[in-house]
Structures are given as structure tokens and as C-alpha cells.
Amino acid sequence: xxxxxxxxxxxxxxxxxxxxxxxxLTIGGVVLAPVALIVDPPLHQVTVLQAAGYxxxxxxxxxxxxGLWFRGIxxxxxxxxxxxxxxxxxxxxxxxxxxxxxxxxxxxxMGLIVVLASVMSIQRALARQAAGAKTKKAP
Numbered sequence: 001x002x003x004x005x006x007x008x009x010x011x012x013x014x015x016x017x018x019x020x021x022x023x024x025l026t027i028g029g030v031v032l033a034p035v036a037l038i039v040d041p042p043l044h045q046v047t048v049l050q051a052a053g054y055x056x057x058x059x060x061x062x063x064x065x066x067g068l069w070f071r072g073i074x075x076x077x078x079x080x081x082x083x084x085x086x087x088x089x090x091x092x093x094x095x096x097x098x099x100x101x102x103x104x105x106x107x108x109x110m111g112l113i114v115v116l117a118s119v120m121s122i123q124r125a126l127a128r129q130a131a132g133a134k135t136k137k138a139p
Contacts, residue, residue: 017074021066083122086115 015023072081090112096102104112 017067017070018063020070021063025062025066077126079122080126083119086119090115 069081069085072084093102093104093108093112097104
């Protein structure tokens with residue numbers, strides 16, 4: 001992900017976000033497929049429900065997420081976008097709490113607090129930096 005972020009900024013490709021995301025995921029899949037075939041055990045039987053779940057992960061979990069990621073990179077600073085990636089595990093924990101009734105306690109709760117405080121701290125620093133840049137430009 002970091003390499004894709006860096007290359008998309010450096011090369012400033014004129015591809016649409018969805019096309020860029022699709023190519024990155026395709027190239028990544030081609031590179032990782034031989035490793036998965038060697039390391040992972042073979043699948044014995046794939047059900048329709050499992051295939052539908054995999055399709056959902058590919059479309060919503062990858063294409064949509066990466067598309068939004070690269071759109072954010074085009075509009076925001078890399079620091080701001082990278083800070084938002086910290087919210088991914090927070091989202092997973094909160095969705096587990098909402099939909100699966102999982103409890104948020106102990107280390108998970110401490111982790112949520114640390115991540116949220118970190119993201120807020122980064123966003124405040126970026127806002128101060130932007131405000132400072134605006135005051136320097138003002139006559």
C-alpha cells in the first residue's frame with residue numbers, strides 16, 4: 001500500500017482512480033498468487049456463500065476502499081490520508097460491537113483510545129500547519 005501511494009504521487013498518472021486501483025490490485029494479485037499456492041493449503045470445496053463473501057471482500061473491501069484511498073491522496077496530504085488508515089482497526093472493532101455483540105474492553109479499549117487520540121493529534125497538527133501557512137501568505 002505504501003509503495004502504491006508513493007508511486008501514484010510520484011508518477012502522477014492520468015488514469016481514473018478506479019482503473020489505477022484495479023491495475024494495482026491485479027498486479028499485486030499476480031505477484032502474490034504463486035506464493036499463496038505454495039504456502040496455503042489447497043481449497044477442498046468452495047460454497048456459493050464463500051464465493052459471495054470473497055466477491056464482497058474484493059469489491060467493497062478492496063476496490064471501494066482503495067479507490068477512496070487514492071482519491072484522498074489526490075486531494076489531501078499524504079500525512080492526512082495515512083493518519084486515516086489508522087482508523088481501519090477501529091472500524092472493525094466498532095462494527096464487531098454493533099453487529100456481532102462483541103465486547104470492547106481491556107487492551108482493545110485502550111487501543112481504540114490511543115488510535116483515536118493519535119488521529120486527533122495528527123489532524124490538529126495539520127490544521128495548525130495549514131492555518132500558519134495561510135497567515136504567512138496574507139499581506
